Amino acid sequence: MEEQEMQIKVKKVTDKFTESMYVLANEPSVALYRLQEHVRRSLPELAQHKADMQNWEEQSQGSIYTVEYACSAVRSMTFSSVHFKSIDGLLKQVINLKHQFNTVQSRK
Template sequence: MEEPEMQLKVKKVTDKFTESMYVLANEPSVALYRLQEHVRRSLPELAQHKSDMQSWEEQSQGAIYTVEYACSAIKNMTDSSVYFKSIDSLLKHAIAMKDQLNAAQGRSTVAPQAKNPPASS
């Protein structure tokens, strides 16, 4: 009687050992299958995110370039205030000279008329 009982115990142990070996042998492939499944599901979304990020980066670079160009233009405008002040001064001087010329011409045209009396008939 001990012999069949021993055979039953040995059979249970070998069955458990076989099952454990089967699980251990298949565990890496199950894990790799799960990884592959995860990658297949998430890869299109990740690719779309990458594409969106590249597009946003291009737009950002364009905006940065525009802002830098505007800042440069503003700086150049503030640097040119010296030239505008000089132009303003020269224009005021030219206007004053023109007024002097007009005044001088006004006097010279008035004076000759006074010198020449009207001819008597």
Template sequence: MEEQEMQLKVKKVTDRLTESMYVLANEPSVALYRLQEHVRRSLPELAQHKADMQNWEEQSQGAVYTVEYACSAIRSMTYSREYFKSIEGLLRQTISTKEQMGSAPGRSTLAPQAPCPSSSS
């Protein structure tokens, strides 16, 4: 009887050892299968997110460029203040000169003359 018990115990041990070896041998395959399954499910959504982010980045860069261009235009407008002051001074000087010319003594206003008829035959 002892021999039968021993054979039973050896069979149990060998069965468990075989089962353990089978699990250990297949575990990486199962893990890789789960990873592949996860990638197949997640990849299209991730690709869409990437495309969206690239689109938003392009739009943001365009907006940044527009804002920088507007700031540059505003800065150049502040530099033009000097030119406008110069133009204003010249206009005041011209108006003053015109008024002086209009009020000069002995100055008569001439009536506009009619254009000369052309002498073509």
């Protein structure tokens, strides 16, 4: 009877050992399978999201360039006030000369 009990205990131990080895051997492959499944499901959405982000970045860069160009134009206009004042003075001189010319012409 002892031998039979010993055989049952040995069988239980070997079965548990076999089951443990089976779980240990298959656990990484199950994890990798789940990981691969997740990547396969999420990759198209992530790729589309990346493409959208690149498009938005390009549009943003274009808008930033436009705004910087406009700011540069406005800055250069503030520096041109000296030139506008000079033009204004020259126009006033021309108008005065024209009036003088007209008066000289009318006297003749």
